[in-house]
Amino acid sequence: MSRHADLDRRTFLKRVGAAGAGAVIASRLPAPDPASAQDATVKADPSARRGGTLRFGVHTAPAHFDVHQSGTVANIGAQSPMYDYLIRRDPRDGQTIIPDLAQRWEISPDGKKYTFHLRRGVKFHDGADFTAEDVKATYERIASPPKGVVIPRTPLFSAVTDIVALDPYRIEFRLKEARPRPFMLGAFASGWNIIVRKKTLEDNAGNLRQVMAYPGTGPFRHVSRKDKEVWIMERNPDYWNKGLPYVDRLEVYHMPPFSPELGSALLTGKLDYGRLLDPVSWRKAKETPGMTAAEFPQSVIQAVFINNKKAPLGDPRVRRAMHLALDRHALVDVVRDVAPMLVGGFVYPFHELSTPAAELVSKRLGYQKDTKAAVQEAKRLMAEAGHAGGIKNLTFLVRDAATFKLWSVAIQAMLKETLNIETNLRTVQISQWFEEAAAGNFDLGISAIVSTLMDPSDYFSAWYGKDGPQNYSNWTNPAFHDLASQIEREVDDGRRKTMVRQAEEILEKDPPLLPVSYEKIYDAWHNKVRGQNPSTFFGIYDVVRWDTVWVTS
Amino acid sequence: MRKYLLRRAAFGLSTLIGVSLIIFVVLRILPGDPLVAMFGLEGFAKLAPDDRARIMEDLGLSDPLPVQYARWMHDITTGSLGRSFFRGEKVSEIILHRGPLSAEIGLLAVLISWLVGLPVGIISAFRPNSLSDNVARSLSILFLAIPGFWLGMLIVLATLFWFNYKTPLVVVHLWQDPWANLQLIVGPAIVLGLGQGAYIARMARSCLLEVIREDYVRTARAKGLKEALVVMRHALPNALLPVITLSGILMGFVLGGSVAVEQAFGVPGLGRALVVAVIERDTIVVQNLVMLYAVIFVFINVAVDLSYAWLDPRIRYR
Numbered sequence: 001m002s003r004h005a006d007l008d009r010r011t012f013l014k015r016v017g018a019a020g021a022g023a024v025i026a027s028r029l030p031a032p033d034p035a036s037a038q039d040a041t042v043k044a045d046p047s048a049r050r051g052g053t054l055r056f057g058v059h060t061a062p063a064h065f066d067v068h069q070s071g072t073v074a075n076i077g078a079q080s081p082m083y084d085y086l087i088r089r090d091p092r093d094g095q096t097i098i099p100d101l102a103q104r105w106e107i108s109p110d111g112k113k114y115t116f117h118l119r120r121g122v123k124f125h126d127g128a129d130f131t132a133e134d135v136k137a138t139y140e141r142i143a144s145p146p147k148g149v150v151i152p153r154t155p156l157f158s159a160v161t162d163i164v165a166l167d168p169y170r171i172e173f174r175l176k177e178a179r180p181r182p183f184m185l186g187a188f189a190s191g192w193n194i195i196v197r198k199k200t201l202e203d204n205a206g207n208l209r210q211v212m213a214y215p216g217t218g219p220f221r222h223v224s225r226k227d228k229e230v231w232i233m234e235r236n237p238d239y240w241n242k243g244l245p246y247v248d249r250l251e252v253y254h255m256p257p258f259s260p261e262l263g264s265a266l267l268t269g270k271l272d273y274g275r276l277l278d279p280v281s282w283r284k285a286k287e288t289p290g291m292t293a294a295e296f297p298q299s300v301i302q303a304v305f306i307n308n309k310k311a312p313l314g315d316p317r318v319r320r321a322m323h324l325a326l327d328r329h330a331l332v333d334v335v336r337d338v339a340p341m342l343v344g345g346f347v348y349p350f351h352e353l354s355t356p357a358a359e360l361v362s363k364r365l366g367y368q369k370d371t372k373a374a375v376q377e378a379k380r381l382m383a384e385a386g387h388a389g390g391i392k393n394l395t396f397l398v399r400d401a402a403t404f405k406l407w408s409v410a411i412q413a414m415l416k417e418t419l420n421i422e423t424n425l426r427t428v429q430i431s432q433w434f435e436e437a438a439a440g441n442f443d444l445g446i447s448a449i450v451s452t453l454m455d456p457s458d459y460f461s462a463w464y465g466k467d468g469p470q471n472y473s474n475w476t477n478p479a480f481h482d483l484a485s486q487i488e489r490e491v492d493d494g495r496r497k498t499m500v501r502q503a504e505e506i507l508e509k510d511p512p513l514l515p516v517s518y519e520k521i522y523d524a525w526h527n528k529v530r531g532q533n534p535s536t537f538f539g540i541y542d543v544v545r546w547d548t549v550w551v552t553s
Numbered sequence: 554m555r556k557y558l559l560r561r562a563a564f565g566l567s568t569l570i571g572v573s574l575i576i577f578v579v580l581r582i583l584p585g586d587p588l589v590a591m592f593g594l595e596g597f598a599k600l601a602p603d604d605r606a607r608i609m610e611d612l613g614l615s616d617p618l619p620v621q622y623a624r625w626m627h628d629i630t631t632g633s634l635g636r637s638f639f640r641g642e643k644v645s646e647i648i649l650h651r652g653p654l655s656a657e658i659g660l661l662a663v664l665i666s667w668l669v670g671l672p673v674g675i676i677s678a679f680r681p682n683s684l685s686d687n688v689a690r691s692l693s694i695l696f697l698a699i700p701g702f703w704l705g706m707l708i709v710l711a712t713l714f715w716f717n718y719k720t721p722l723v724v725v726h727l728w729q730d731p732w733a734n735l736q737l738i739v740g741p742a743i744v745l746g747l748g749q750g751a752y753i754a755r756m757a758r759s760c761l762l763e764v765i766r767e768d769y770v771r772t773a774r775a776k777g778l779k780e781a782l783v784v785m786r787h788a789l790p791n792a793l794l795p796v797i798t799l800s801g802i803l804m805g806f807v808l809g810g811s812v813a814v815e816q817a818f819g820v821p822g823l824g825r826a827l828v829v830a831v832i833e834r835d836t837i838v839v840q841n842l843v844m845l846y847a848v849i850f851v852f853i854n855v856a857v858d859l860s861y862a863w864l865d866p867r868i869r870y871r
Contacts, residue, residue: 063591063639063833071596148611150604152596209591210641226650227642228829229723229821253722261819264709268719431589431834434597449598462598469598 044243064209083194083216094537111178132165137198156187219245219547246550285524304514324378341517346507390420397445475512655822665746674757696751705817760792801857
């Protein structure tokens with residue numbers, strides 16, 4: 001166990017260092033001027049081999065076809081290759097924002113106008129010309145969805161008041177107040193915000209849930225699809241980015257995430273590239289000659305929610321005591337053969353604005369390997385709150401999934417042993433968990449929540465905001481809410497970072513939830529697949545297009 | 554005969570109506586809704602209550618239960634079976650695409666169960682308490698005790714690690730590529746067939762033990778008939794009746810077991826479609842697939858009843 005734990009920690013520290021360095025470099029980069037932005041467009045590599053088929057295994061089939069309305073990789077993993085975005089994350093590092101359908105962009109000095117200059121000659125798969133009207137229709141739908149349409153990314157564009165097509169190839173987003181540039185550009189570059197045709201939206205009353213393969217401008221075109229089996233695409237010969245994509249045919253297989261089925265399909269060569277592998281298959285792939293394995297963080301936090309409306313859980317001292325009682329390294333280890341995880345606090349541990357993960361695990365109480373000091377402090381807090389003898393009969397609502405079931409038992413034991421807090425586990429199916437959590441029918445509840453961006457302004461309001469949709473703990477802290485509101489509007493990166501650290505301090509003292517761990521993604525591929533290494537990617541939602549990937553045989 | 558048939562058909566129909574009501578009611582009173590699968594965790598959390606209500610209305614789940622039930626019955630009678638909540642696919646198309654694979658698995662499993670179970674039962678019965686009988690009995694108890702999905706997982710892992718082998722990932726029909734099709738169905742069929750074969754072997758053994766003590770078997774032997782002829786012509790046909798009845802019942806186990814075994818082998822048959830539909834809470838798909846399984850089960854049992862007369866001329870239907 002210790003050997004793997006050391007290995008994980010080392011890998012983790014290396015990754016954090018690399019991500020931090022990347023983030024620092026990225027933060028130093030100015031918004032691209034027209035020329036540099038144009039230069040940054042991803043170009044075809046003359047040494048890449050053209051042709052062949054890429055077989056990609058990812059997730060189960062999508063529940064519907066509307067990427068904008070979706071929140072799962074089931075959609076984005078399969079459909080992304082058929083679409084483009086306004087701007088995108090560079091597929092070579094997964095982080096740098098580069099031009100896509102917008103050849104270049106300008107941000108007004110006051111930060112209230114984002115003007116995008118669109119490429120000419122881009123065609124949708126049905127032959128129609130791409131213009132600013134399509135971008136306008138797409139983003140008006142995202143920012144202000146029609147009735148019956150729900151788009152999780154809508155809050156990202158809450159500051160946008162007008163979207164104006166200045167001419168067929170220029171579009172301007174007008175904001176009521178400036179937002180941090182990395183946040184806004186990150187929102188535009190989000191892989192969820194695919195550009196769809198205005199006519200497609202009009203023809204389908206703005207709802208694409210049951211419209212399969214609506215035309216995009218992307219590098220691959222729809223060929224056929226067998227539900228819950230495979231989605232087959234072919235190279236778009238009219239793709240605007242000449243020379244791309246490299247492969248002639250893309251086959252996206254729908255396979256359950258973290259399943260031996262996905263792992264075995266990859267290991268036996270029935271797939272060329274597998275995403276969301278289970279740890280056992282991933283380790284096997286890593287040891288297998290001719291295969292490469294990579295890991296990268298995902299925008300998901302696994303957490304225990306504490307119902308603040310139920311005494312004595314409203315007392316911050318009790319919540320902090322529970323927070324300190326968790327041995328997070330042990331919790332990561334508990335699920336090591338089920339799902340890859342890493343230790344973190346209330347802010348994504350791999351994001352440049354948060355306390356560096358190395359500092360977190362070495363210095364901060366509650367995250368260290370040696371839990372003695374944290375447990376001592378936890379006991380002191382419980383005594384101070386008048387619960388030195390513990391708390392009995394708390395209902396612990398557990399989502400029916402392998403990781404949560406394992407964690408709940410471990411957390412139950414940790415709370416009992418350290419603080420004499422007794423919990424009764426109640427395991428329920430996923431949708432019931434959300435219903436019960438929203439209704440407040442729990443004392444403790446374990447689940448995972450996600451965000452679109454790694455930027456705190458995306459999830460501070462959703463996870464920790466007063467009445468935030470994922471604030472299942474019903475937590476409020478006026479000082480934090482004020483600070484979060486300032487962070488959302490602060491455009492100076494340095495000041496913003498300081499404020500995020502202050503927010504972290506508030507969250508540590510008055511925990512809205514108990515962070516259990518952060519999710520990692522395990523990818524592996526046969527070495528004949530070239531042109532992609534996701535080690536520096538942040539999450540699985542932004543770079544899933546396969547336009548720069550080729551196969552050697 | 555016709556009267557009997559009509560009576561059995563009416564009985565089958567009333568059973569199916571009962572089953573349909575149970576499926577329908579259970580699926581609607583179970584907690585949870587399909588919107589989590591539809592919108593993902595983030596999307597679901599951000600759905601406003603009136604949006605949830607509107608989408609449930611669009612899906613037809615806000616209508617009164619009798620209206621929903623009547624709509625389903627109408628769909629069944631027109632043969633369309635409705636559409637998936639999510640992607641709008643016709644359930645009938647799902648059945649036509651995946652059904653042949655599950656049907657092949659079921660038929661092959663029955664064939665294997667008979668091919669394995671009957672000879673084992675015969676050997677056990679004609680050499681009671683011998684080594685072969687003891688081995689056969691031990692094996693049959695073993696296969697009765699082992700859950701099919703577990704055996705399936707072991708086979709999948711063994712073939713993966715020893716032979717680096719994995720079955721095809723998508724549906725391949727018999728008429729498209731018989732070899733690939735065989736690869737898909739053979740594993741689940743063997744697992745299900747061996748499980749059933751164990752029941753058949755035990756039933757065949759006990760029935761044959763009774764029959765071979767009958768006067769007509771003794772007479773046949775006294776006439777000087779060869780042992781094989783005694784077994785095949787005199788003992789076996791009379792011992793088969795309970796075995797056939799058991800096979801009909803076991804078909805239900807094949808149908809039920811195929812859901813877990815298809816999942817274990819990763820075979821994209823109807824059983825797997827049912828599992829995914831349950832996870833997604835795609836009510837329309839679940840209720841139609843369960844109903845299909847119920848129809849097949851009832852049909853097989855009626856067919857088994859009718860086969861009695863063919864096997865035993867003394868039986869007359871009234």
